[in-house]
Amino acid sequence: MDIAHLRDFIAVVDAGSLSRAAGRLHVSQPALSQRMAQLEARLGVRLLVRGPRGVLPTPAGTTLYRDAQQLVRQFDRLSRDVADSRNRLHGPVAVGLPTTVATPLAPALFSWVKANHPGIHLQLFESMSGYIHELLLAGRLDLAAVFREDDAPRAAEVPLYSEELYLIGRPDPAPRSAEEVSLLDLRAVPLVTPGGRSNLRALVDRAFAAKGLAPTIVADVESLGTMIRIAAGGEACTILPLSVVRDHGDPRELGVRRIVDPVLRRHIAIRTATESYEPREAVVAVREGIVEVTKRLAAEGRWPGIT
Structure with a gap:
């Protein structure tokens, strides 16, 4: 196994197709298929499975893909380091x-x-x-x-x-004061947040769960600017750190309020x-x-x- 085999394997996984990868590598598809077969033979495990949607890595292939990314990057850097005097x-x-x-x-x-x-x-x-x-x-x-x-x-x-998180938006959750709002007051407030893979969403879900509640998530939004624009529109709120609000308008007009009981900190x-x-x-x-x-x-x- 050499660095060329690893580059070919990464290209196949990234492309999701032997034919597309062969085109990007400027080699024939049969030649690339043979290289993948040789790599599997040398490692003694199956790395790729072919299906109706293209080529996907097996669990062993996923492990190799992750480590190969590191090895190829290190090899390329080593080459540049040696060449650069x-x-x-x-x-x-x-x-x-x-x-x-x-x-x-x-x-x-x-x-x-x-x-x-x-x-x-x-x-x-x-x-x-x-x-x-x-x-x-x-x-x-x-x-x-x-x-x-x-x-x-x-x-x-x-x-x-570290930073605290704030409620952004105007739907009326009976605030404690003009600057603060209790988490319990947000149980029925419509919220837009990133999807389930986001740390912010996980933090919000856990904070509500600790109170025996679930947040009212009305949309998953994978864009910071879009979340703030929706909150500014008044139909839903979002939860964000104070630092990102400054460039999107006047905090008073956006209805920025510190969340308390508990304070949300990350x-x-x-x-x-x-x-x-x-x-x-x-x-x-x-x-x-x-x-x-x-x-x-x-x-x-x-x-x-x-x-």
Whole structure:
């Protein structure tokens, strides 16, 4: 088994079809099929199953796909590192940021990397937290911001900040005050939230369940901007951190209120792709930059609501 076999295997899984993968690799389909058969023979396990919808990985194939992503990325970086004789940090660093984190952090991180390590090629992936987590597990990212219920230390993670969550929207839930609303008062309030894979949705579901209730979710919305626009329209509310509301209008007009009894708080950490070895120097540098930029934005009041 060599690196070419792993590249071919990744291409087949990504394409979901031998013919499509062969076209992208500029080889014939029979030749690619033979390479996959050789790979399965060398490993002694079946890696792919062919069905009416194309080619899918077996459980063993899924494991190989995840690890092969890491190996191919490391091989490519090693080749670039050896070829690059410049005495500075360089190479690509892939960072996954959930949208609520990317909104304040990504532009400042880009500027920091450009100023401090111009040899590093930053690759920023912004999406909802569930998809970012999937990319991290698949080996597509070097670093990712992850949400936690507590700030307990974990392997391969550096704590970044914590934040409270707020109700955004105008449907009348009998608020405690103009600034606060009890979770119990929200039991009948229509809410739009991300889908079930989202950390935010899981946190909301657990908070209501602890009170013996279930939230009134009227739509799953996988877009931060769309959730805020729906809340601004007055037909439903959403639950978000204060930091992302500032760029979408006046908080008073949006009906921003702190949720209490209980306060909904989440913790954010930066996680590396693996626990088994120390990441490359460029990855460590970007991780340090994320921490430095976050502290500076908070100190300057440019990232409200975080601790």
